[in-house]
Amino acid sequence: MVIIGGGGHGLATAYYLAANHGINNVAVLERAYIGSGNVGRNTTIVRSNYAINGNTQFFEYSLKLWEGLSEALNFNVMLSQRGQIVLGHSPLQIDVLARKGNTMRLNGIDAELLDRGQVMRLLPYLDYSTEARFPILGGLLQRRAGTARHDAVAWGYARAADSYGVDIIEQCEVTGLVIQNGRVSAVDTSRGRLSAGRVGLAVAGHSSHVAAMAGLRLPIESHLLQAFVSEPIKPFVDHVISYGAEFFYISQSDKGGLVFGGHIDGFNSYTQRGQFPKVQSVAESAVALMPSISRLRLLRHWAGIQDMTPDGSPFICRTPVRDLYLNGGWCYQGFKATPAAGWCFAHTIAHDEEHALNRCYNLERFERGQELDEDGVGNWTYKQ
Amino acid sequence: MLRIPCPVCGVRDYTEFLYGGDASKRRPAHEASGLQTWHDYVFLFDNVKGAHREFWQHVVGCRQWLIVDRDTATNRVAGSRLARTETSAYEDRDR
Numbered sequence: 099m100v101i102i103g104g105g106g107h108g109l110a111t112a113y114y115l116a117a118n119h120g121i122n123n124v125a126v127l128e129r130a131y132i133g134s135g136n137v138g139r140n141t142t143i144v145r146s147n148y149a150i151n152g153n154t155q156f157f158e159y160s161l162k163l164w165e166g167l168s169e170a171l172n173f174n175v176m177l178s179q180r181g182q183i184v185l186g187h188s189p190l191q192i193d194v195l196a197r198k199g200n201t202m203r204l205n206g207i208d209a210e211l212l213d214r215g216q217v218m219r220l221l222p223y224l225d226y227s228t229e230a231r232f233p234i235l236g237g238l239l240q241r242r243a244g245t246a247r248h249d250a251v252a253w254g255y256a257r258a259a260d261s262y263g264v265d266i267i268e269q270c271e272v273t274g275l276v277i278q279n280g281r282v283s284a285v286d287t288s289r290g291r292l293s294a295g296r297v298g299l300a301v302a303g304h305s306s307h308v309a310a311m312a313g314l315r316l317p318i319e320s321h322l323l324q325a326f327v328s329e330p331i332k333p334f335v336d337h338v339i340s341y342g343a344e345f346f347y348i349s350q351s352d353k354g355g356l357v358f359g360g361h362i363d364g365f366n367s368y369t370q371r372g373q374f375p376k377v378q379s380v381a382e383s384a385v386a387l388m389p390s391i392s393r394l395r396l397l398r399h400w401a402g403i404q405d406m407t408p409d410g411s412p413f414i415c416r417t418p419v420r421d422l423y424l425n426g427g428w429c430y431q432g433f434k435a436t437p438a439a440g441w442c443f444a445h446t447i448a449h450d451e452e453h454a455l456n457r458c459y460n461l462e463r464f465e466r467g468q469e470l471d472e473d474g475v476g477n478w479t480y481k482q
Numbered sequence: 483m484l485r486i487p488c489p490v491c492g493v494r495d496y497t498e499f500l501y502g503g504d505a506s507k508r509r510p511a512h513e514a515s516g517l518q519t520w521h522d523y524v525f526l527f528d529n530v531k532g533a534h535r536e537f538w539q540h541v542v543g544c545r546q547w548l549i550v551d552r553d554t555a556t557n558r559v560a561g562s563r564l565a566r567t568e569t570s571a572y573e574d575r576d577r
Contacts, residue, residue: 319527320554365536366529369555375483465517477525
């Protein structure tokens with residue numbers, strides 16, 4: 099079997115193929131070096147606060163895998179369950195958070211609805227003044243959510259897969275897929291042809307580009323999401339905070355830098371370089387929420403390419419080409435999904451059938467009216 | 483900063499424009515039936531890595547819709563023209 103893409107998802111898939119299904123005749127092909135894509139370009143947040151049936155169970159399964167991951171891989175992924183708080187800024191938003199929290203609790207997931215006073219005690223450094231751009235009325239706390247060391251996830255899965263005999267081939271770019279009688283039979287690469295029984299795509303950001311080699315058109319557009327790190331400061335932000343008024347989320351790394359991000363740049367691109375106007379709007383969100391960081395300097399910022407899908411939910415599924423499987427369309431949520439995505443994708447490839455956890459993540463859901471519209475605002479939300 | 487040449491106003495920052503997506507897509511005829519036809523139009527994208535023909539509207543300038551040739555791998559813009567010159571040709575053909 100061939101897995102295209104040596105990122106978190108590809109390496110996790112290879113690991114679970116070997117560990118769960120006893121399949122170790124696996125090659126992971128990576129165009130650059132392992133972990134050079136989105137697994138190293140995210141803001142490291144893990145959580146399972148999802149309200150739509152399908153998403154709720156999948157992301158909770160992922161969080162449970164996260165909780166045992168360092169032990170399973172014998173590699174410290176530095177999972178830090180510091181808690182994540184989504185802020186609510188209007189009575190309506192608080193109602194939505196309450197509903198989400200109830201959905202989570204009905205699924206056995208921890209969730210606590212906080213009022214304004216409770217948020218003030220936990221996060222005293224936010225702007226609660228009458229000058230605040232958006233008043234903070236409360237929030238939804240998931241204590242088991244937090245962050246993980248993203249590079250360690252790639253390395254941990256790679257080492258564990260390697261110990262099972264999986265071949266990880268770096269500097270090996272896929273240039274074509276050989277399709278015969280509607281079935282994929284080999285992969286052409288910059289280092290020659292590799293015959294394959296089954297091929298899994300785990301190249302989110304480039305899913306359309308690689309799938310086109312098999313003649314497939316996907317419901318995906320590639321967009322840039324930027325992330326930012328400030329200069330290091332002493333421990334200050336103890337939790338992961340998500341602003342409810344804008345796309346903005348922030349936490350503090352172990353090195354002391356504030357790690358934060360915003361929304362996509364707004365037009366499709368594969369450049370892995372963000373546009374400056376987004377730096378400004380993200381900084382504006384940061385200062386609107388936490389005025390005290392207005393004089394911090396940015397140390398670094400970068401962009402990752404992500405597959406944006408119509409409903410904001412991913413694909414882990416078979417494709418119209420036999421023996422070709424797709425794991426992509428991760429929008430903003432690929433990192434936290436890494437363990438469950440690898441687990442489910444390995445199951446899908448090994449059994450040629452989706453697991454109950456990822457049956458909802460198919461390519462046909464738009465024809466069938468089974469979109470997983472987590473935000474409840476219709477298709478292509480980011481274009482509205 | 484992505485800069486877009488507007489045939490009316492000259493070269494401007496992309497923040498003056500509204501992005502309108504893939505211009506090579508053709509909307510099916512209004513009376514076209516068939517779930518697959520509309521599904522493919524609404525949901526599927528070529529999403530090419532390379533030369534891309536796309537719509538932009540110069541919302542804070544002349545308000546004209548443009549067709550811009552941009553390379554999605556580099557963001558290099560090769561040129562632009564008023565969209566009506568091309569889209570009216572589609573409409574004539576469909577009529």
